Amino acid sequence: MNPPFDHRYLDELMERAGLDALMVTSKHNVQYLLGGHRFFFFDYMDAIGVSRYLPTLVYVRGELDATRYIGNAMESWQLDNDPVWVSDLDTSTWRAQDAIELALAHVRRVLPGQAVVGIEGSFLPVEAYQRLAADPSVTLRDGQFVLERLRAVKRVDELKLLEEASDAIVDSMRTTFGVHGPGSTKREIVQTLRQEQTRRGMTFEYCLVSMGASHNRAPSNASWAPGEVLCLDSGGNLGGYIGDLARMAVLGEPDAELEDLLAEVEAVQLAAREPIADGVVGQAIFDRAGEVLATSPHRAVSTFVAHGMGLISHEAPRLTSTGPVPYPNYDGPRALAAGMVLSIETTMLHPRRGFIKLEDTVTVTADGHRAFGDRARGWNVVDLAAARV
Known part of the structure; x- marks a missing residue:
């Protein structure tokens, strides 16, 4: 063999x-x-x-x-x-x-x-x-x-597992949003997400969950109230490979302020994707994201980070030494290669509306890039009349 x-x-x-x-x-x-x-x-x-x-x-x-x-x-x-x-x-x-x-x-x-x-x-x-x-x-x-x-550079079979893992996580989040409503607790929501990922053949690893104005991301008995936002940031494992994405929901129709806040986060995310391609220096991702972030009215409470994904979270390419997980910025000044997989994430810690975040998984291709699980990126609206599980 x-x-x-x-x-x-x-x-x-x-x-x-x-x-x-x-x-x-x-x-x-x-x-x-x-x-x-x-x-x-x-x-x-x-x-x-x-x-x-x-x-x-x-x-x-x-x-x-x-x-x-x-x-x-x-x-x-x-x-x-x-x-x-x-x-x-x-x-x-x-x-x-x-x-x-x-x-x-x-x-x-x-x-x-x-x-x-x-x-x-x-x-x-x-x-x-x-x-x-x-x-x-x-x-x-x-x-x-x-x-x-x-x-660092993934094989075709590895990319397939990472794409399937990302798809399964987003689908699990959408189902979870759809079966919870007023009064559902953070613990109950995370438990549903665990069950949904397991049902799709994954090993549930974690879910960082925030609700309402709080920036606390641990499961608790806090309950969802009308008008409040919910952020699910979850890692699931498929065949040893980790998908890691974050999506947002709101209980009831989002108001104009919420629409604007998520649009700011989305603008940084899309800008960060623009330079991703085989042969492009990794720092270009942060440079482009930083340009857009600098124009945000909420730049003081917003952050951007990109890191490698694969068998573990935060692996090569290592693109920053100032992110939440400390390691040397080895790949920032070096060229990206087709087959590398990146997680790009923008977080806003709004003082009144809470934790607003998008996290996407993107693979470098020969002619650019491709995102996995690239849906449900706007406000996932939960009907106020939804029955609590």
Whole structure:
């Protein structure tokens, strides 16, 4: 079986970083390198007994056949049903330290002498890291950046999952808006959205929900009143890929002020899309959005951000170092590439009308861009006579 990723490009990235091998321990990167495999038993949690599940894939630069995957003692059932391309499999572990010990032994065997190994520091338990750091035969360096670069441009099958996830989230929001009305609470609305996403084959991850004049986005027993706005900002997972969009509703017909406020947000969103294309520098998105935002009467309470999307939220391309999630602005001065996927979002924290936001998922194409789930972007009007669920 052939690997589902460009292993020659991975070898190139590793050579640039000075890595002889990668020791991959995050569930999302293991899933990517194995072509979709994610052990069902630990899909939602990692803890087991006194340790944790630690899927570990060892990839040796330039030696595809030396790849080894180390999994849990029950994982062979799933691998029997859905084989992966890696032939060297060890499904005997329960503890993180056992998995890392086997991975280390494999590195010593295929790379005798000194080896430079890239690790995912943010996804490596202390007990596993300490064992690696104590071994004089390996020099540890960051491997997370290399893996993020490998995932930055999405394959056709990945784009399909992201589009389906985005469509399902928007459809779930529209259904949720349609079955709630006066008196519905934030908790009830989020629960409906969870059920709707699940019904569409997704794994519900979160919903940031705001209602009325409040900027609080946590579920609560606050109830929806006539004339109030409702913002749903939700992430749903389909096959490991995350859709993340935000849409607005209002209980009763929106007044002129609400129409104007959402139009301001929409203007920034559409402006941000204009420069998106293969070869365009990432900063151009922020420059164009900033031009329009500067003309907004509510610019003092409005913000714009764009970030990469895929197996995790906020991945490559990294386009800003001043957004809500902190990381270096690596891609801002660099060209976008066809196949990259972006989330673009404009937020207004109006002091009287509340939290007004649109968030869209856009993919870079060879001749421009294309938006996923690109509907229900105006005010979704909920009938005041709607029955409360």
